[in-house]
Amino acid sequence: MKIVNDVRPTTMYAALARQLTGEIESGRYKVGQKIPTEAELQQRFDVSRHTVREALRDLKDRGLLTARAGIGTVVRAKGSSTRFMQGIGTLKELIQFVEATRMQVLKRRVLVADEDLAERLSVKAGQELHEAFVLRFLPKEVAPVASMYIYVRAEHGNVLDYIDKAGQPVFSLVEKHHGVRIVEVRQQIVAANLEPSEARVLKARTSTPALNISRQYFDTQDRMVMASVGLYPSDRFSHNTKFRIQSVDEKEAP
Amino acid sequence: MKIVNDVRPTTMYAALARQLTGEIESGRYKVGQKIPTEAELQQRFDVSRHTVREALRDLKDRGLLTARAGIGTVVRAKGSSTRFMQGIGTLKELIQFVEATRMQVLKRRVLVADEDLAERLSVKAGQELHEAFVLRFLPKEVAPVASMYIYVRAEHGNVLDYIDKAGQPVFSLVEKHHGVRIVEVRQQIVAANLEPSEARVLKARTSTPALNISRQYFDTQDRMVMASVGLYPSDRFSHNTKFRIQSVDEKEAP
DNA sequence: GATTATTTGTTCGTATGTATT
DNA sequence: CAATACATACGAACAAATAAT
Numbered sequence: 065m066k067i068v069n070d071v072r073p074t075t076m077y078a079a080l081a082r083q084l085t086g087e088i089e090s091g092r093y094k095v096g097q098k099i100p101t102e103a104e105l106q107q108r109f110d111v112s113r114h115t116v117r118e119a120l121r122d123l124k125d126r127g128l129l130t131a132r133a134g135i136g137t138v139v140r141a142k143g144s145s146t147r148f149m150q151g152i153g154t155l156k157e158l159i160q161f162v163e164a165t166r167m168q169v170l171k172r173r174v175l176v177a178d179e180d181l182a183e184r185l186s187v188k189a190g191q192e193l194h195e196a197f198v199l200r201f202l203p204k205e206v207a208p209v210a211s212m213y214i215y216v217r218a219e220h221g222n223v224l225d226y227i228d229k230a231g232q233p234v235f236s237l238v239e240k241h242h243g244v245r246i247v248e249v250r251q252q253i254v255a256a257n258l259e260p261s262e263a264r265v266l267k268a269r270t271s272t273p274a275l276n277i278s279r280q281y282f283d284t285q286d287r288m289v290m291a292s293v294g295l296y297p298s299d300r301f302s303h304n305t306k307f308r309i310q311s312v313d314e315k316e317a318p
Numbered sequence: 319m320k321i322v323n324d325v326r327p328t329t330m331y332a333a334l335a336r337q338l339t340g341e342i343e344s345g346r347y348k349v350g351q352k353i354p355t356e357a358e359l360q361q362r363f364d365v366s367r368h369t370v371r372e373a374l375r376d377l378k379d380r381g382l383l384t385a386r387a388g389i390g391t392v393v394r395a396k397g398s399s400t401r402f403m404q405g406i407g408t409l410k411e412l413i414q415f416v417e418a419t420r421m422q423v424l425k426r427r428v429l430v431a432d433e434d435l436a437e438r439l440s441v442k443a444g445q446e447l448h449e450a451f452v453l454r455f456l457p458k459e460v461a462p463v464a465s466m467y468i469y470v471r472a473e474h475g476n477v478l479d480y481i482d483k484a485g486q487p488v489f490s491l492v493e494k495h496h497g498v499r500i501v502e503v504r505q506q507i508v509a510a511n512l513e514p515s516e517a518r519v520l521k522a523r524t525s526t527p528a529l530n531i532s533r534q535y536f537d538t539q540d541r542m543v544m545a546s547v548g549l550y551p552s553d554r555f556s557h558n559t560k561f562r563i564q565s566v567d568e569k570e571a572p
Numbered sequence: 573g574a575t576t577a578t579t580t581g582t583t584c585g586t587a588t589g590t591a592t593t
Numbered sequence: 594c595a596a597t598a599c600a601t602a603c604g605a606a607c608a609a610a611t612a613a614t
Contacts, residue, residue: 075582101598112584117599133599134592183349186394250381251559255509255527255552273509273527286384298509305505329601355579366603371580387580388611 076111077118083109084119088128088142098136099129165209167228170265171197174218185215185291186250186280194221198228199265200294207267209301212294220244220289235281235290244289248282253303256295266297273298330365331372337363338373342382342396352390353383381560419463421482424519425451428472439469439545440504440534448475452482453519454548461521463555466548474498474543489535489544498543502536507557510549520551527552 084099093099100108105116120137123129131137173195175181182189193215199208214234216223223237235246256276263270275296283289296303338353347353354362359370374391377383385391427449429435436443447469453462468488470477477491489500510530517524528551535544550557 077582103598114585115583118582120599131599132592133590134597136598248560253507253529253557253559255529255550257511257525257527271511271525273511275507275509275529286386296509303507305507331601357579368602368604372601374580385580386611387609388578390579 077115077122080105080109080111080115080119081122084123085128088123088139091142093139095139095142098138101136165200165202168199168201168208169196169224169228170199171195172224174221184278184293186282186288187217192218194218194224196224196227207300208265210294210296211262211266212292215291215293217289234292238281238290244283246281246289247284248286250280250282252278258295258297262295266295268297268299275301275303277303331369331376334359334363334365334369334373335376338377339382342377342393345396347393349393349396352392355390381558419454419456422453422455422462423450423478423482424453425449426478428475438532438547440536440542446472448472448478450478450481461554462519464548464550465516465520466546469545469547471543488546492535492544498537500535500537500543504534504536506532512549512551516549520549522551522553529555529557531557 084105087093088099099105102113102116102120105120106113109116120129120131124131128139128141129137130140175193175195177185177187177189177191177193179189181193182191185193187193194217196214198212198214200210200212201208214224214227216234216238220238220242223234223241226237227234235249238244239246254276256274257271258266258268258274260270262274263272268274275298276293277296278293279291280288281290338359341347342353353359356367356370356374359374360367363370374383374385378385382393382395383391384394429447429449431439431441431443431445431447433443435447436445439447441447448471450468452466452468454464454466455462468478468481470488470492474492474496477488477495480491481488489503492498493500508530510528511525512520512522512528514524516528517526522528528549530547530549532547533545534542537543
């Protein structure tokens with residue numbers, strides 16, 4: 065089992081992005097201040113302007129920088145601590161949610177994805193999958209916060225043996241046990257009404273409104289590694305997000 | 319190149335992105351299938367490869383495409399306008415959503431927030447507010463994607479005169495007209511069932527499940543500047559978020 | 573299994589446009 | 594009007610991943 069916690073950048077713009085991120089976090093460039101121009105960065109790191117722009121694009125996408133023609137590129141926020149629009153903090157929330165709840169496995173089975181399921185989980189039809197049907201509970205509650213189906217590929221099926229014991233998200237179990245790295249998570253939220261059978265296991269009334277939250281986890285090869293489809297009754301769960309923005313208009317000098 | 323929508327792109331890659339989006343939505347390229355190679359697109363539209371890649375990058379960012387070296391570029395999802403409107407997980411998406419829909423104002427009134435509303439909107443009870451009840455439509459659709467109540471403080475009430483004309487988010491109208499700066503957005507999603515009256519204006523069936531999405535916009539003084547409470551029927555709207563995970567270098571402050 | 577062709581990914585160079593000072 | 598700085602767009606070349614021979 066090989067854990068590739070590969071932090072060393074593989075491309076030049078990734079390296080540059082990392083370097084700049086560090087300089088922002090370390091306070092060399094402060095929030096509200098301008099960073100050097102593209103031309104200056106180009107000289108300083110001896111790369112082409114295109115490479116500089118790719119790196120800057122990365123930081124912009126992550127909400128750390130904003131650029132305006134004629135002005136320059138301004139630090140919008142400094143990394144890790146705050147939450148940004150890109151969902152960086154949302155993943156942390158996801159992990160926190162998992163760690164704050166306990167899980168009870170009700171059913172297990174092995175199945176082959178038909179057209180419909182394959183479509184919903186972003187796998188090819190015919191893919192063999194292991195499925196677990198679980199309930200999630202808050203610490204002292206008797207009624208579950210959510211019911212959910214969890215799917216992993218057949219070759220990773222054994223992780224489902226541990227999911228109710230390890231107090232960590234299923235996706236990190238797969239990462240640790242099988243050396244894959246999750247790189248992207250896609251989440252879809254739709255509204256639903258509880259069917260009688262669903263209401264029963266959730267100890268809720270039939271046709272209570274609920275959030276249907278599906279998540280799919282992808283590795284570096286864009287392969288679906290894990291998926292979950294959950295029902296969260298509206299009286300027990302709400303989905304909250306907070307975006308911090310800083311629209312840049314002007315700034316006082318230091 | 320024929321552009322159907324009333325939003326005219328300002329740059330070539332934006333035009334190309336729009337064109338490709340349309341071809342995916344119209345079913346010319348289906349989910350799971352490959353689109354033409356970059357070289358072919360370059361020829362077909364007579365632009366440089368750089369321009370093609372910028373357009374493809376846009377679609378990838380919006381989750382419609384995924385590309386892999388050696389394989390090609392594959393349609394991952396067929397975007398918005400057919401059935402689902404993509405939801406808002408980032409500020410960029412919020413602005414895109416607003417620009418892609420048109421707004422119809424049904425009612426206006428002035429009111430004073432009682433305990434309950436004040437609580438829900440994060441203002442003090444007694445605050446005077448201007449309210450607009452609006453519908454949001456996708457281009458060419460007759461049934462609205464959403465109904466929503468929009469609230470602004472009394473001193474900014476006049477912006478509600480422009481919200482159906484300016485093709486921009488209400489919060490940026492407030493920013494421009496009154497010189498405030500929105501710094502934080504809080505969003506809450508809960509599941510709901512449509513009441514008969516709500517179903518009527520939305521042209522939907524009663525007790526259709528729907529997402530109830532509330533957003534509150536705060537300025538630098540942490541003052542609620544604007545708020546909205548919307549109902550999004552589940553057959554017309556889903557809330558999609560994508561987060562990319564990068565190496566968690568996990569160094570803690572002492 | 574090795575080689576080759578195909579396709580996206582990265583990197584360089586250059587020029588022009590647009591917004592701001 | 595001129596200088597500055599980012600935005601867009603053209604061109605070219607090689608690398609890396611994959612599929613086909």
